[in-house]
Amino acid sequence: MELFGRSTETAVLDRLVAAAAGGAGSGLVLWGEPGIGKTALLDHAVGRASGSTVLRCRGTRLESGLAFAALHQLLWPVADRLDTLPAPQAGALRGALGLSEEKANRFLIGAAVLSLVSDLARERPVIVVVDDAQWVDEATAHSLGFVARRVRTDAVLILLTGHSDPASGPWEGLPALEIRGLADDDARSLVRASMPGARPTVIDEVTRAAGGNPLALHELPTLDREPDDTPLPSLGDPVPIGPRLRRAFLARVESMSGPARALLLLAAAEDRGDRLAVQRAGAAWDVDASTWDDVSRSGMLRTAGTRIEFRHPMIPAAIYDGASLSERHAAHRALAAVLPAEAIEERAWHLAAAAETPDEDVAALLERAAEKSLRCGAGPTAVRTLRRAAELSPSAPDAARRLAAAAGAAWHAGHADVARRLLDDAGRLESGTDIARASRGLRGILEFTTGIPERAHRYLVHDMDAVSGARSTVRLGSVAVRAAWSAGRSDLQLESLQRLLAVDAGEDDSLAEQLPMLRTWWSCYDESGEIARIRPDGAGDTFRRFFTAAWELLPPVPLVQAWGIEGPLRDALRVQAAELRRRHEIAALAVVLSQAAVLDLAAGRWDAVETEATDGLHLAEEVGADHVATQCRGTLGSLAAGRGDEEGVEEYTSSALQVSVPRGVRALTASAYWPRGRAALFAGRPVEALNHLMPLVGQGHEAAHPTFALLAAADTAEAAVQVGRFDVAGSRLSAVTTWAQRSDAAWAWVTVHRLRALVGDGPTVEQSYRDALDVPGAADRPFEHARTGLLYGEWLRRARRRADARTQLAAAAEVFDHLGAEPLRKRALREQGLADGPTARRGPGPAATLTVQEMRVARLAADHMTNREIAAQLLISPRTVGHHLANVYPKLGITSRGELTRIDLSGDLRLRVGAHDG
Structure with missing residues (x-):
């Protein structure tokens, strides 16, 4: 069939088909109002994909509540290929398709479908076509969304159609193309093709009425009128196309015999395309073979084996909506009566649709259907089913119990707001105690x-x-x-x-x-x-x-870290994450990912942290779990602090504090203050760092929290030492020492020895650093282990043990480089430059006359740091800083600190080491 006015859309489809044939997979969602021509565009794409394997299905209203119903229709033609899949995937997919008793595993099923289409694509390109995707059951939708986002390197094209913008939901992230109405000239061409010989006035009349909708343009000229002498129904001022077409379709239906109308209503109510069920139900309504022939000749309903299909989804919607309430109830009762006993979900919904008054038997059947949906991982389906069961419950306690159960299903499916509303609804029917028990x-x-x-x-x-x-x-x-x-x-x-x-x-x-x-x-x-x-x-x-x-x-993970027993929890979280993915419990999965990210941050798996925390954040935002999302932001803020991304630190921690402070979640507030303090400490601003870290130990402060105060003790003490607050450093050392003696946690002993070295003097300092590095398990936290090595290397360099210092500093710099901890990597390299000893000076230029220490002081002063802040970073006295600046100004030919910003102080420090460096 010729497509009028669709050159842009067909060009897009042609490119995607060609790309898939070349091995570049993709997906596309075509969306727009009913009848706008989406199915015709799918047919065009399939026609262009000659020699390809085509897998096709259509979503239906009734089967939208049946887990994996659309997937069954889609994959049934290639079910014989299941044996080629890995055993776990094959087993999971057989269970989804009803070929075994295997329990539903959402992740494995998605992986199995991906493996199956990828294997098929090695033989020839694969086109997956899903029409009316808005009616596809949730389980299939998530499986197809999983596949569509992972076929870029396979010869696979996935095309879907829907009524609304797929910016959210299972198709989120896929490219989308809105299909709009035809321009008037193209609309007239379509009418001429549909109605050869029509008079210009009729063509204009149809074009105005249809509003560019191709289905209306095609159908309106042929609906129950004699050519050229009967006006189109209800033509006049433009009105929405939906009601106009519905009236037009109903006019055609009303002209048919009683049994034919009954057959069409049964088919519309059945909604799954099961010809046998409709045939058995119609037997009691005088629907015989001649009735089927009449309906088939009308062109409204097509049959193919045991399947039936309306020519367009608007037709059954018009038929069903146009029937009286009693007619609909009768159709649903007739269909429920012919379904087998094991078809619990289908029978339950037909009986629910037919129920005119509360009915405990139907409500109980719906409750059983919801339990089956939950076992299949179809949480939203279970919520809808339980809510309908509550509506049909004769007694308030039963209704409240089912609403509370629906709230639980909504929560596990990741819909916190829905769960809260359902609990409120249940609470209006029964007492809080009963609701608590049910939920x-x-x-x-x-x-x-x-x-x-x-x-x-x-x-x-x-x-x-x-x-x-x-x-x-x-x-x-x-x-x-x-x-x-x-x-x-x-x-x-x-x-x-x-x-x-x-x-x-x-x-x-x-x-x-x-x-x-x-x-x-x-x-x-x-x-x-x-x-x-x-x-x-x-x-x-x-x-x-x-x-x-x-x-x-x-x-909570911070408490596990305090005890120093992360290993078993890390293993357990991996197991739980896999199980929660299988059950599709999004809310709980977000919690587990947020915890795993904290553990991996300490273990030095920073790339994994970014993935886990970001995924956890998105899931938590999706389900409305604000605190979990805030914890993920705190972790991402800590990661940004280690990497020197101070803008990221500010962004993540500010967002976290907006949630945690008003609600009094001190643990989350503390987890935002901590990375702010670390970022300032790593950037050489110890005064600012201490201002962020001291609230963790302050009584009554919004960020005061004993666990975080303990974990942040090393940072707090280091900042305190740099600003001369040895009283603060001593109190933090005392607290960690007490904890180390009682918990025997490796991290705590590392911190004890490191802080003893920082606040100590004389021969005990080196032994404390060595003890910190030698604590069993210390290397399991590579970032902190490297920080100890850096401090030790700096101490060795100041003690003029250059060779030993280079060993420690090089090892620390390597770890920081691997992690991407840029501020500390630069600090370690600067210290290495100082430890390398005198080398050749730079070429001409005023900065070439500076010693390394003078260069370091000049650079920090140019960054607007005070003498005290420079002294704290370089571990020298403020007086020494002033002495260096007094030498810097005449060498550079300037007279003030403000003029430093105009001097080029770039270059490799190791090329500028002078004889006066210490």
């Missing part, structure tokens, strides 16, 4: 992830008495302790911990084992805020088993 304490969990931690603590402690089962009680109690920790409230932490430890595990052996571990983790502080005498065994199997528990039972 398993979801109100407190939601508040913890998106609201005020002290309020979350109150909800969670209250709901511990409402939920059923010791395991649910422990889950809420553990999150309550965590909420108190987030708020920096050790008093509330102790209160909820005591409630938690009073839970009777009964015969649950694993829970009985977990409770002492929870006490070990959380009993960090007694009522006065002092550290309790508890030392977890980091190598014990008990702790490793504990880390495989549900994410709600795990302590």
